Amino acid sequence: MARRRSRNDANIWPGFVDGLSTLLLVVMFVLSIFVVAQFYLGEELASKDSELARLTARINSLAEQLGLAESERDALLSQVLSLEDTIDAKEAELAAAIVALGTAESAVAASAEELEAEKALSDEQKSEIATLNAQLAALRRQLASLQEALEAAEAKDEAQQAQIENLSQRLNAALAQKVQELAEVRSRFFEALRNALGDRDDIRVVGDRFVFESDILFGSCSATISDAGQNELEKLARVLLDIRGQIPTEINWVLRVDGHADQEPLGPACQARFRDNLQLSSERSMSVVRYLAGAGVPERRLVAAAFGDDQPLVSGFDAASLAQNRRIEFKLTER
Incomplete structure (x- = not known):
């Protein structure tokens, strides 16, 4: 009975050793994986820290640029407002020009209508116009004649004025003599x-x-x-x-x-x-x-x-x- 128990015990041990070896290999493999993973994780963390520092510097730079951008934005906003005022003024001028253009178009239309009306004058109206032109010419001749008469009267008046001045001088001399x-x-x-x-x-x-x-x-x-x-x-x-x-x-x-x-x-x-x-x-x-x-x-x-x-x-x-x-x-x- 003792022999049989010993043989059984001897048969169990190699299997135990194999299981333990296998377990040890598994543990060693897991540790190796862990070490490798830890290494790569450390490298990754170092890379992340460097990237974080770079991003932080970038953020600070962007913050400074943002402060400058706000000043530039205010200046640009003022320019935009000024441009909007200029645009409003130009729009008002454009509206006035459009109104003036409409007025001019109305005047042109009226002139065109008058021209058409003149073209449509009857022979009787043309005769009346000719008569009026003749009367106007006669009036101009009368005006020229009156102008000549006026110039003659002015010349006569100047002569009379000279006579009056001469008589006044003579009268003054006579008065002075009488006073004397x-x-x-x-x-x-x-x-x-x-x-x-x-x-x-x-x-x-x-x-x-x-x-x-x-x-x-x-x-x-x-x-x-x-x-x-x-x-x-x-x-x-x-x-x-x-x-x-x-x-x-x-x-x-x-x-x-x-x-x-x-x-x-x-x-x-x-x-x-x-x-x-x-x-x-x-x-x-x-x-x-x-x-x-x-x-x-x-x-x-x-x-x-x-x-x-x-x-x-x-x-x-x-x-x-x-x-x-x-x-x-x-x-x-x-x-």
Whole structure:
């Protein structure tokens, strides 16, 4: 029995060794496969890491480029907006041009219609046009004739204007001569009047006027000529009547009588008769004119004027100054 068990045991062992060898080979094969796979996996991982680093650098570069691209995008966007505005403006111009073209086409169509209408004119209308053209030609001839007449009239007017200027020069010369003659007559009148009145301090020549102080002719606050004043005015009237024959008849002369008052306001008693100094000076000049007319001087040769206290000869309110400013002035002049 022991032998049989030993033989069986010996028969089992080789099979066990074979199985174990086979298992070991399988394990060795698996380990080899694992090592090889690990090697290739390591190589692959290293390659992936390198690729990852490269991709990371690429991503960073792309990020920088993207930042620049955004600036460029904004600039391009502005250009696009500007181009859109330009396109809108061009479209508006194009629309306006289309409208203008339509208007022009309408005008051309209208002109074409008018042309067709003209071509379709009847013989009667053509005759009327010919008549109108003839009338127009006649009107043009009349216009030319009127133009000639106008030019002739202008030439005549220039000749008349030259004559007028010549007559004006002659008239001015004649007037200057008459003024000179009147000045000479005035000088003789003043000389004769001075001789007739004698040398008096209260009667004097101022410029082209003979000046009488009012106290010679009137009392205080009175427009009635005194007896002494009447004597002096008689002398003046005689001189004027004697001298008037020496004045050329062409000169329309007058003796202007100007009344002046002093600057003193009228007192209560005087205000009962005269409103103010202007009325007093006016009444006095009128009294002188009426007296000279009664003495034989033609009324048409006498003119009365009044200036109140507006034109004093001297300044001051003393008695002598006031007496000089109260005056009657006589001026031989033209009307």
